[in-house]
Amino acid sequence: MAPAHDRLRRLVLLLVVATAAAALLLAPTTADAALPRVQHTPTKADGSLAILVVGDWGRRGQFNQTLVAQQMGVVGQKLDIDFVISTGDNIYDDGIANTSDPLFKESFSNIYTANSLQKPWYLVLGNHDYTGNALAQLDPAIRKVDSRYTAIAKSFIVNSGIADFFLVDTTPFIVHYWNNTKFDWRGVAPRDTYIANLLKDLKCALTASKAPWKIVVGHHPISSACGHGNNTELEELLLPVLRARPKLSGLHTGLTCT
Ligand SMILES: *[C@@H]1O[C@H](CO)[C@@H](O)[C@H](O)[C@H]1NC(C)=O
Numbered sequence: 654m655a656p657a658h659d660r661l662r663r664l665v666l667l668l669v670v671a672t673a674a675a676a677l678l679l680a681p682t683t684a685d686a687a688l689p690r691v692q693h694t695p696t697k698a699d700g701s702l703a704i705l706v707v708g709d710w711g712r713r714g715q716f717n718q719t720l721v722a723q724q725m726g727v728v729g730q731k732l733d734i735d736f737v738i739s740t741g742d743n744i745y746d747d748g749i750a751n752t753s754d755p756l757f758k759e760s761f762s763n764i765y766t767a768n769s770l771q772k773p774w775y776l777v778l779g780n781h782d783y784t785g786n787a788l789a790q791l792d793p794a795i796r797k798v799d800s801r802y803t804a805i806a807k808s809f810i811v812n813s814g815i816a817d818f819f820l821v822d823t824t825p826f827i828v829h830y831w832n833n834t835k836f837d838w839r840g841v842a843p844r845d846t847y848i849a850n851l852l853k854d855l856k857c858a859l860t861a862s863k864a865p866w867k868i869v870v871g872h873h874p875i876s877s878a879c880g881h882g883n884n885t886e887l888e889e890l891l892l893p894v895l896r897a898r899p900k901l902s903g904l905h906t907g908l909t910c911t
């Protein structure tokens with residue numbers, strides 16, 4: 654998405670998600686879902702977490718990226734953050750070509766240099782990451798370039814005690830992108846199957862999660878008062894999954910969670 658309205662759009666998404674999460678407090682256990690997981694054990698004695706969330710950033714330091722990065726470093730130090738979440742559009746304009754693309758260091762490693770930001774970064778892709786080589790940022794080889802950069806799949810879960818973070822790949826939902834030949838749909842097409850599987854896996858994982866907080870993260874907001882407006886595809890497809898009140902097990906939702 655264009656950078657102009659990002660903070661508000663992300664905030665709206667997170668608020669929608671927090672509401673849905675509160676409704677899921679009593680979610681029971683089922684079998685493991687298929688989304689890959691990262692275990693991030695909290696280090697603070699009281700089990701609390703402090704994180705920073707940022708999106709739409711990779712600009713080789715321009716567009717005030719460097720200034721924002723410096724302030725993130727200051728705030729990150731104050732809060733003693735555990736990790737950073739990125740909501741996508743990580744590298745403008747078209748992601749990175751490969752894991753040795755100099756753009757990666759110029760837009761990430763050389764920018765987020767503060768001590769407090771030397772923590773894992775858990776990232777989803779945005780549409781700008783999809784219009785080049787959409788697989789490059791997911792390649793494990795990227796962590797040889799910068800060990801912080803943790804996007805183990807297009808959608809995955811970070812288990813961190815008090816909170817489970819469900820990172821959801823929202824770009825394939827947006828129908829009009831599918832008419833744009835710049836998008837790299839390897840591993841995604843056909844759209845309907847990809848989305849159906851993703852939503853099933855998400856539903857299973859939300860149902861199985863025992864964490865008090867379940868926070869769903871994606872690049873595109875469900876609702877937004879800003880220029881891009883609501884994303885009707887997410888209203889129709891993703892929102893019902895977030896609103897669902899899981900019953901005693903995944904089976905009650907008609908799902909088979911494996
Ligand atoms: C960066 O921030 C300064 C100070 O707020 C502002 O004047 C300038 O226009 C910004 N530059 C860009 C490219 O947004």
Ligand SMILES: *[C@@H]1O[C@H](CO)[C@@H](O)[C@H](O)[C@H]1NC(C)=O
Binds near residue numbers: 750752753754
């Ligand atoms: C990686 O991408 C960069 C930037 O496009 C290019 O210069 C370089 O040749 C590529 N390297 C490999 C190994 O493909």
Ligand SMILES: *[C@@H]1O[C@H](CO)[C@@H](O)[C@H](O)[C@H]1NC(C)=O
Binds near residue numbers: 829
């Ligand atoms: C995509 O392109 C097809 C064929 O040109 C057209 O029929 C369809 O309306 C387009 N869809 C969108 C969402 O732009």
Ligand SMILES: *[C@@H]1O[C@H](CO)[C@@H](O)[C@H](O)[C@H]1NC(C)=O
Binds near residue numbers: 882883
């Ligand atoms: C966008 O979503 C919000 C929240 O569901 C809704 O109140 C609003 O009417 C929607 N806007 C449009 C233009 O559909």
